[in-house]
Amino acid sequence: MKLKERPTWKELPFACCIPEPGNSVYYKTGDWKTLKPVVDKTKCIKCGTCWIFCPEYAYEEDEYGYYESNYEYCKGCGICYRECPAQCITMEEEVVE
């Protein structure tokens, strides 16, 4: 059950609980960021450190084993940039086209 976009107080679930597990995917937090992580795949060693450290679970593994941040959820905290042992991540300014 997807909640109504803007429920009235009567429509809001009992005690504001969330009856649908994992519905935080509907809440896209990507527009919070000012800087976005960009992975240089020529330097990436596919260790997955960014994937482990990302507090938003925004990193996804692609079919070749590289990791890339999903910008719809990445808040731009820069932890991946800080932790990457291969230093293959740069933080670039988010530009809205």
Place this chain on the structure above:
Amino acid sequence: MAKRTGIEVSIAIAEAARQANVDVVSAYPITPQTHIVEHLAQLVADGDLDAEYITVESEHTAMSACVGASAAGARVFTSTSSQGLALMNEIVYLASSLRTPVIMALANRALSGPISIWNDHSDVMNERDTGWICIFANNGQEAYDLTLMAFRIGEDRRVMLPVMVNFDGFILTHVIEPIHIFEDQEIADFIPPYEPLCVLDTDNPITVGPVGVPDVYTEAKKQQEMAIRESRPVIEEVFEEFARRYGRRYRPVETYRADDAEIVLLAQGSVIEAAEVAVDHLRDQGKKVGTVELRLWRPFPFDDLREVLCSTSIKQVVVLDRCISFGGPPGPVLSEVRSALYLEKDKPMVVGVVAGLGGRDISLEEYVEMFEIGEECLRTGKDPGEEPELVKIVGLRE
């Protein structure tokens, strides 16, 4: 049948929790609540109560454990006093907003400082706006009865809110009173097993206590406000059923010799019974006086109070507060009673006094003085204090 037994009030309250067959007790010992939780710990240790007794390092954790256990579907009981409740405060708000019907026995005690282990109502007044149903007992029997009824009220599917049962520390907790203690089976019939509405369950996961963004928070608060307002008829239903089953009737607003009274003293808790002695004494002198007890504090019994005080013989109300709202009205009960009557056309005058702070006894002469303040107010048509807002403390050494 219920047996009339000489029993310490604290033990009777703990027995009420045992008879309600609670699943989880989490509490931290604090004077004057200690005997309640000691007795419950003993019952669990001896196998006389099949419950989880969660020992904790503070009241903040006690209330956290209670909220968590209740969210997992358990019937939960706790008890505290004064600083303990103040330390719980953050989680007290969560119990009501997450609609976890935790039952709390609150042995009312003054807040520091100076440190006082003795009775007044500053602890409960601090929690006035936490969204708990809040009821006052004025003797041991009422504390026992109301603890039992609290489970029925709070856990009702139409309510699902925590309930705080207030009784004066030491004055009630540590005295031995003759109390009608019910047979366990009688209570089993009155309090059926708890059926939670919304449960933490790994097979059917939900989130309890999420973030409420600005677009949701207002609606969540309105839902909570309506829940406590709509608990009013349920409270009366439970009072009614209790009276039918056991013969003792409770009302949101209680009165004593108020039917033809001109001046009434309005208060909460054990002072009411002492004030009744003063009423009898003054009645013998031909004074038309009585008492009004605000038994139900939250939800506030607006209609009942107006019915008792407005368009009746009562011309003057003296509100006795057991706590000071510093720099304010000056007592919380006074300001709420005044505010409840504000729009009424035929209403009595309301004056406030503060007394009985930090365990100070109120003598018969002092109750008489309170009625005299009411008399003077009625005669002159104005508050007899230098300034109406100034705290008028009865029993103060000037």
